[in-house]
Amino acid sequence: MNGSRSGFGKARCLVVGLDCAPPSLLFDRYAAHLPNLNALRERAKHGILRSCLPPITVPAWTCMLSGRNAGELGLYGFRQRIPGTSRLRIASSRDVRFKRIWERVEERGGKAATLFVPLTAPPSPSAGTMVAGMLHADGPATYPPSLEAELQQRFGPLIVDVADFRDGDLDRIFDELEAMRDQHFEIAKTIWREQKPELLTMVELGTDRLHHAAWHRIDPEHPRYIEGHPHEQRALDYYKGIDAHIGELLADTSDDDYVFVVSDHGAKTMQSGFAVNELLRREGWLHFCREPEGVEPLRNVIDWSRTKAWAEGGYYARVFLNVAGRDENGVLAPAAIEASRRELAQLFERAVPGTKAYWPEHSFGVARGAAPALLVVLDNLHIRAIGTVGHGEGDALRVPGDRHDGCNHDWNGIYLLAGHGIAPGREDAEIFDIHASLMDILNLSGDPALHGRSLRMPRSGR
Ligand SMILES: [Zn+2]
Numbered sequence: 001m002n003g004s005r006s007g008f009g010k011a012r013c014l015v016v017g018l019d020c021a022p023p024s025l026l027f028d029r030y031a032a033h034l035p036n037l038n039a040l041r042e043r044a045k046h047g048i049l050r051s052c053l054p055p056i057t058v059p060a061w062t063c064m065l066s067g068r069n070a071g072e073l074g075l076y077g078f079r080q081r082i083p084g085t086s087r088l089r090i091a092s093s094r095d096v097r098f099k100r101i102w103e104r105v106e107e108r109g110g111k112a113a114t115l116f117v118p119l120t121a122p123p124s125p126s127a128g129t130m131v132a133g134m135l136h137a138d139g140p141a142t143y144p145p146s147l148e149a150e151l152q153q154r155f156g157p158l159i160v161d162v163a164d165f166r167d168g169d170l171d172r173i174f175d176e177l178e179a180m181r182d183q184h185f186e187i188a189k190t191i192w193r194e195q196k197p198e199l200l201t202m203v204e205l206g207t208d209r210l211h212h213a214a215w216h217r218i219d220p221e222h223p224r225y226i227e228g229h230p231h232e233q234r235a236l237d238y239y240k241g242i243d244a245h246i247g248e249l250l251a252d253t254s255d256d257d258y259v260f261v262v263s264d265h266g267a268k269t270m271q272s273g274f275a276v277n278e279l280l281r282r283e284g285w286l287h288f289c290r291e292p293e294g295v296e297p298l299r300n301v302i303d304w305s306r307t308k309a310w311a312e313g314g315y316y317a318r319v320f321l322n323v324a325g326r327d328e329n330g331v332l333a334p335a336a337i338e339a340s341r342r343e344l345a346q347l348f349e350r351a352v353p354g355t356k357a358y359w360p361e362h363s364f365g366v367a368r369g370a371a372p373a374l375l376v377v378l379d380n381l382h383i384r385a386i387g388t389v390g391h392g393e394g395d396a397l398r399v400p401g402d403r404h405d406g407c408n409h410d411w412n413g414i415y416l417l418a419g420h421g422i423a424p425g426r427e428d429a430e431i432f433d434i435h436a437s438l439m440d441i442l443n444l445s446g447d448p449a450l451h452g453r454s455l456r457m458p459r460s461g462r
Helices: 023-029 035-042 057-066 101-107 146-155 170-194 206-218 230-251 276-282 334-351 360-364 431-441
Strands: 013-018 045-050 079-081 088-090 112-115 129-131 199-204 258-262 266-269 272-275 309-312 317-321 356-358 374-377 383-386 407-410 412-418
Touching: 013 230, 013 431, 023 266, 023 412, 035 230, 035 258, 035 412, 045 431, 057 101, 057 431, 101 112, 101 199, 101 431, 112 170, 129 146, 146 170, 170 199, 170 206, 170 230, 206 230, 206 266, 206 407, 258 431, 266 412, 272 276, 276 309, 276 317, 276 334, 317 334, 334 356, 334 374, 356 360, 360 374, 412 431
Parallel strands: 013 199, 013 258, 112 129, 112 199, 272 383
Antiparallel strands: 045 412, 079 088, 258 412, 266 407, 309 317, 317 374, 356 374
């Protein structure tokens, strides 16, 4: 901090998102190596930030920045089921039907900058300055579109993600992670300094990619961990670079400004995978047209005319029913839906200890979009849901996870919040509290149905 007063007479807000950053690294194992984050923690309210259901990038950042849960948003993963069909498509900013915090700032006439936040592609004109994040495919990556050429000239071609981060080529992946990190933070520092937005929100996705690519080099509890491996040091160095960039950003803030460092979920060692569709087949819910030839996608072999339930894999499983009159090859009678859900919930909870099946309408109050019949979290996220089939003879249910990805998501992310009137100290929070705090700090009012409570202490007068 430079101690100067901001020239606006009102606070500015800086939100730095570190995708997938867990308390085990930021508050514990790496803490001694992150001087800027440690100094921030000294003056910040901070703690565990409990993620949403499901604890994955899409929808978690959108939940944090809109105050709406996954069922209200109708977002259950970065691939969205096309209603009535078994097909999935990549989610985009057009799927977000609620305001995110920057839109509220812009509507009030303030200036917001939104950089690399998941589910902002394609960029929307209501967002102020925007550089799209992951899943950006084509068309302008920025709003205004002319910004893209300007940024490219100054910082090189925009990097939205790390290619093939699960291919095991760690030297290349580290090179790309570092380049993406440095470019993103340089852009953020420049825009914070030159445009002086009231709210700047950035998300660095590289921390998530690092964990998925190299968790076996980071977590001593991982079965493939080797103490002193050079990639262990490189992972720490990556975080030290993040810390140095955050230090430079903080040097450009004033005493009046508010700073958030947040993650959307945490990370933990994945113990194994579990072949969810193999279980459904074994129990008669799902049928094949032919035997798989090695590991294959479900859609290659599924016999829809006899299948009552199927699942989409990932960090958690989405279980769908194949309902007559609703789905394109549906066979399950609508009258059997509720009993089927109860049976399926029991099936998964019995098959894998520690597993919990969630009814979307119970968890969210409402289940918009192509909601699954059940959201199934296997062994409290120790086990990844594998949607592919053909995992061999014998126990074809417990299968290795992705060969090069030793990380699953965890419920617990982190937050730090520092600024005028914020009492430092430890206080655990929920992901929606970030939205409520931003609304409070930025003096915005919204629908009382928004989730979360502000983390700002009551004002004591100035
Ligand atoms: Zn994430």
